[in-house]
Amino acid sequence: RAPVLVRRGDPGYYAGLFSTADFDAALREGEVHFGTHLDVTSYADGVRETHNPSGRALPAVVWDFYQNGCSLRLLCPQAFSPTVWHFLSILQEQFGSMAGANTYLTPPGTQGFAPHYDDIEAFVLQLEGKKHWRVYRPRRDAEILPQFSSANLTQAELGEPVLETVLEPGDLLYFPRGFIHQGDCLPDAHSLHITVSSYQRNSWGDFLEKLLPAALQMALEEDLEYRRGLPMDYLQYMGVANSDKVDARRTAFVEKVQSLIKKLLDYAPIDAAVDQRAKSFLHDCLPPVLTQSEKAQSVYGFPARWQDGGPCNVDILITKDTEVRLLRHGIIRLCNEEAGVMLYYTTENSRVYHKEEPKFLELDPEYTDSIEFLLSSYPNYISVDNLLCETLEEKISLATLLFEKGILTTKKPLAQV
Numbered sequence: 001r002a003p004v005l006v007r008r009g010d011p012g013y014y015a016g017l018f019s020t021a022d023f024d025a026a027l028r029e030g031e032v033h034f035g036t037h038l039d040v041t042s043y044a045d046g047v048r049e050t051h052n053p054s055g056r057a058l059p060a061v062v063w064d065f066y067q068n069g070c071s072l073r074l075l076c077p078q079a080f081s082p083t084v085w086h087f088l089s090i091l092q093e094q095f096g097s098m099a100g101a102n103t104y105l106t107p108p109g110t111q112g113f114a115p116h117y118d119d120i121e122a123f124v125l126q127l128e129g130k131k132h133w134r135v136y137r138p139r140r141d142a143e144i145l146p147q148f149s150s151a152n153l154t155q156a157e158l159g160e161p162v163l164e165t166v167l168e169p170g171d172l173l174y175f176p177r178g179f180i181h182q183g184d185c186l187p188d189a190h191s192l193h194i195t196v197s198s199y200q201r202n203s204w205g206d207f208l209e210k211l212l213p214a215a216l217q218m219a220l221e222e223d224l225e226y227r228r229g230l231p232m233d234y235l236q237y238m239g240v241a242n243s244d245k246v247d248a249r250r251t252a253f254v255e256k257v258q259s260l261i262k263k264l265l266d267y268a269p270i271d272a273a274v275d276q277r278a279k280s281f282l283h284d285c286l287p288p289v290l291t292q293s294e295k296a297q298s299v300y301g302f303p304a305r306w307q308d309g310g311p312c313n314v315d316i317l318i319t320k321d322t323e324v325r326l327l328r329h330g331i332i333r334l335c336n337e338e339a340g341v342m343l344y345y346t347t348e349n350s351r352v353y354h355k356e357e358p359k360f361l362e363l364d365p366e367y368t369d370s371i372e373f374l375l376s377s378y379p380n381y382i383s384v385d386n387l388l389c390e391t392l393e394e395k396i397s398l399a400t401l402l403f404e405k406g407i408l409t410t411k412k413p414l415a416q417v
Contacts, residue, residue, distance in 0.1 A: 001145075001176040002162070002176070003135045003162065003175040003179060004172075004173070004174040004175075005165055005171070005172075005173055005174075006172040006173075007171055008170035008171055009170065010170045011169040011170050012170065013169070013170035014125055014126075014127050014169070014170060017083055017087060017127065017194065018077055018081055018083065018084055018103055018192075018194055019127065019128065019192070020190075020192055022077075022080070022081055023072070023074060023105055023192070024059065025080075026074065026077075026080035026081070027057060027058070027059045027062055028059055030079070030080045031056065032056065032080070033055065033056050033057060034054060034055065034056075034057050035052045036075070037057065037074065037075050037076055037079070037352075038062070038073065038075065039052060039073040039075065040052055040062070040065045040070045040071070040072060041070060041071045041072075041073060041112045041113060042069060042070050042071065042110070042112060043110075043112055043113055043114050044110075046114075046155065048113060048114035048152045051065060066105065066107055067107075069107055069109075069110050070107070070112070071104060071106045071107070071110065071111075071113070072104070072105040072106075073102055073103070073104050074103040074105075075102055076101075076353060077101055077102070077103045077194065078101060078286060078351050079350075079351040079352045082289070084101060084194070085289060085351055086289045087196075088100070088101055088196070088286055089287075089288060091196065091198065092286065093330055095198040095199065096281070097199050097200070097202040098197075098198065098200060098202075098284035098353075099196060099197070099198050099286075100120075100196070100197045100198075100200075100353060101195065101196050102194070102195050103127075103192065103193070103194045103195075104183075104191070104192070104193055104194075104195065105190070105192050106131065106183075106184075106185045106190060107185065107190055108185050108186065108187055108188060108189055108190050109185055109186070109187040110185050111182065111183070111184035111185070113152075113183075114152035114153060114154075114182070115136075115154075115155065115158055115180050115181065116149065116151070116152055116181070116182075117138070117143065117146065117149065117178050117179060117180045117181070118149045118150075118177060118197070119146055119147060119148050119149045119201070120177060120197035120198060120199060120200045121174070121177060121198050121199045122175050122176075122195055122196070122197055123172060123173075123174050123195065123197075123198075124167065124172065124174070124175075124183075124194075124195050125172055125193060125194050125195075125196065126167035126168060126171045126172070126192075126193045127169060127193055127194060128169060128190070128191070128192035129169070129185070129190045129191040129192060130167065130168055130185070130186050130191060131166065131167050131183045131184070131193060132165075132166050132183065132185070133163070133164070133167060133173060133181065133183045134161040134164050134181065134182055134183075135161055135164075135175050135179050135180070135181045136158050136159060136160070136162060136179065136181070137162050137179065137180075138178040139157070139159070139180070143178045144178050145176065145177045145178055145203065146177055146178045147201070147203070147205065147206075150180075153180060158180060163175075166186065167191075167193065177199070206277075207273065207277060210273040210276050210277060211269070211270065212264070212268075214268075214272065214273055214276075215264050215265070215267045215268040215269065216264060218267040219263070219264055219266075219267040223263075223267070225263070226260060231249075233249075234253060237249045237253070238250065272336065275334070275335045276335065278333045278335075278344075279335055279342075279344050279358065282331075282332075282333055282349075282358070283344075283349075283354065283358040284353070284354070285346040285349055286346075286349060287347055287348065287349045287350075287351065288327060288328050288331055288346065290327075294327060294409055296413050297409045297411070298327060298406055298409040299316075299403055299404055299405075299406050301413065302414070316400055316404065316414065317414055318396055318399050318403065318410075318414070319384065319396070320383065320384050320385035320396070321383055321385065322384045322399065322410055322411075323382065323383050323384075323410060323412070324374075324381060324382065324383075324384060324403070324408045324409065324410055324411070325374065325380065325381045325382065325408065325409060325411075326374050326375065326378045326407065326408065326409075327347065327406060327407060329375065329378045331345055331346045331407065332345045332375070333345075334368060334371055334372070339362070340362050340363075340365070341362070341363045341364070341365050341368055342360045342361070342362055342363070343360060343362075344358060344359065344360045345359055345360070345405060345407055346359070347359075347405060347406035347407055348405065348406065361405065366390065366394075367389065367398055370387040370388045370389055370395075370398055373386075373387065373388050374387075381411045384396060387399065
């Protein structure tokens with residue numbers, strides 16, 4: 001794995017994705033708050049500082065910081081830009097993991113951040129101006145594909161860069177987790193870039209963190225060997241202080257541990273652990289960006305409104321002949337949990353990362369087959385009467401519930417009486 005530089009030779013390649021005008025509009029029209037949505041930073045003489053005041057990030061204050069040489073990091077541009085929201089929603093489906101973004105606006109001749117490495121796969125898209133980048137290999141094996149980001153590093157810790165370049169509008173720079181990087185502005189131009197991130201906490205080790213405790217719990221419940229007591233004298237011959245001793249009891253103890261660990265694989269609920277990872281991913285996801293037809297044929301375009309002194313067109317009239325399908329294939333996940341069958345979904349997520357708690361419905365187990373049928377039928381429409389529930393009333397009830405949560409769309413806008 002190594003950094004990749006893509007020269008587009010087309011300054012307008014990312015036109016319309018995000019701009020300084022969009023940055024300014026977010027400050028003027030959005031509810032941007034220091035520390036929550038915006039960081040003000042500087043890096044000079046080897047010292048990285050954050051200058052966030054409290055409260056709302058008003059344009060006069062923000063642009064004064066910028067004019068005095070501070071960098072501006074907008075932490076969730078997707079909350080203020082429908083274009084970035086749409087862009088990230090496509091990427092999260094492609095990566096199968098969270099796709100996030102920060103935008104960085106840096107004044108000419110300055111640097112906003114100290115050298116560091118991140119716990120994400122990073123794609124730097126240069127939108128405006130120029131930026132000088134230096135990228136360095138991980139310093140040791142333990143920093144290759146790290147689980148967590150580093151602290152700020154000093155220049156003396158870096159060595160020689162493996163890649164040094166100046167990004168111009170339209171260019172892209174990718175570097176894997178663990179590659180140290182720093183970017184500074186040239187004296188004659190500001191820089192605006194967006195960093196797209198993915199694969200945070202999405203390794204085999206992170207998966208095993210879900211799987212192994214579940215496997216051990218199942219083994220304890222089902223296998224007497226895991227519930228037997230430890231040898232009464234094991235503290236006398238085990239432990240670091242005894243690690244150099246030759247003792248048959250030590251050999252037997254280690255072999256027993258190895259045997260139990262190997263046997264643990266028989267109890268590993270791999271699919272259930274994958275479902276728990278999927279549940280976490282759905283919490284990470286942005287809500288789907290709807291087309292005009294999807295809006296018209298879903299609850300988001302339903303014509304309920306206040307008129308002539310009261311609400312009208314409120315009733316959702318789904319019948320056995322109504323044709324429905326999932327809004328998108330990847331917006332739901334069925335999970336069998338101790339509390340019951342849970343259906344997790346993304347349609348009510350916030351555009352601000354983890355602003356809301358995970359969204360889910362607790363379903364009767366008899367609805368599981370219908371949910372799986374909807375998943376396997378996508379992208380085709382099916383009539384409500386074909387749902388795999390016992391009664392027509394249950395079929396309509398389930399379809400109505402899923403429609404109200406934005407999970408289902410209808411082939412035609414629902415007729416009003």
